[in-house]
Amino acid sequence: MREFHGLDLNLVRIFNAVLDERGVTKAAERLHLTQSAISHALARLREVVGDELFIRGPEGMHPTPRAVELGQAFKPALLQIESALCEPDFHPASSQVEFSISTSDYITATMLADFMARQRELAPNTRYRVRSLNEMNVTEELDRGSIHVAIGVFGKTPARFISEPLFSDRSVWLMRRGHPAAAGLFGLRDLAAYPHVDIRISDQIGAGDGGLIDQGGLERAHITSNPREIEALLNAETLKRRVGMTVPHILVVPSLIATTDMIAFTPLRLAMRAAASLDLVWRDPPYETAPLMISMLSHRTMGAHPSVRWLRKEMIQAGRQPRANDEISL
Incomplete structure (x- = not known):
């Protein structure tokens, strides 16, 4: 049995940073240490654990199976130690903590923009790392503690996660002012008359499936332009849909339709x-649509930390109070 008495907790902290960043350089920047110090710490931990821990590859340092196991144990352990040793209260005005948030570009550009405007006064020294919801396994990242909260459209949720509703949104058809369909009646024939911008954020589900993908018992939906439903509605009227462009990012859509006759189905916010x-301008769809229910997930263990409780409360505030200029009407 290996000797663990006297293990330097800084080795665990450094290990977690390298695991999160998948590299020595970024871990050193995050912890304000030299790359040499990071490398020496990893060498010491390798000797203690008896495992290589990380293998260098073309896209960074990849954890070994043993390193993945350690990461799942170290994250909650460090938070519990921090909770035991530090003050039970979190002071946002003076804190320099860094929060990791997983979400989409749509949420980042709308709700998180409002959230950051408020934090400029409440918590001026906190930092936020936003990671793409569509490029990770949310269940694994929450379990590892590498993200504090995830924000998106979720279905069935494992009991070890807290799910909190943030806001409900609906989708509308967006087009340039002066577009032929911007005034008068707006029906299915108008949808067939002009090319659409399709939003396909991920290949994990087929375009327009509108379904949920399962990630270790967590159901998660992608926010897309839902072309399959629209095609079915048009086909029922012997109409055909035209696609002008398919894009992987929803934030590029407004600039694409601003100077063309393309139209796009996007969240109202x-x-x-x-x-x-x-x-x-935007038009309400000429058919019934289900609302988008945006929720926030956090881990029941790590989400109970005072700093994460504060983050969750502020996110709920940002979700429920859209800015005044969001109430623009046609």
Whole structure:
């Protein structure tokens, strides 16, 4: 049995940083240490654990199976130690903590923009790392503690996660002001008359499936333009849909339709902000649509930390109070 008495907890802290960043350079920047110090710490931990821990590859340092196991144990352990040793209260005005948030570009450009405007006064020294929701396994990242919260559209949720509703949004058809379909009646024939911008954020599900993907018992949906439903509605009227462009990022949509006759099906919060800056308008869909229910997930263990409790409370505040200029009407 290996000797663990006297193990330097800084080795665990450094290990977690390298695991999160997948590299020595970024871990050193995050911890304000030299790359040499990071490398020496990893060498000491390798000797203690008896495992290589990381293997260098073309896209960074990849953890060994043993390193993945250690990461799952170290994250909650460090937070519990921090909770035991530090003050039980979190002071946002003086804190320099860094929060890791997983979400989409749509949420980042709308709700998180409002959230950051508020934090400029409440917590001026806190830092936020936003990671793409569509490029990770949310269940694994929450379990590892490498993200504090995840924000998106979720279905079935494992009991070890806390799910908190943030806001409900609906989708509308966005187009340039002066578009032939911007005034008068707006029906299915108008949807067939003009090319669409399709939003396909991920290949993990087929375009327009509108379904949920399962990640270790967590159901997660992608926010897309839902072309399959629209095609079915048009086909029922012997109409055909036209696609002008398919894009992987929803934030590029407003600029694409600002100077063309393409139209796009986007969340209303995004449409409102785009309309204010690019002189766009939106129309309600001529058919029934289900609302987007945006929720926040956190781990029951790590989400109970005072700093994460504060983050969750502020996120809920940002979700429920959209800015006044979001109330633009046609």
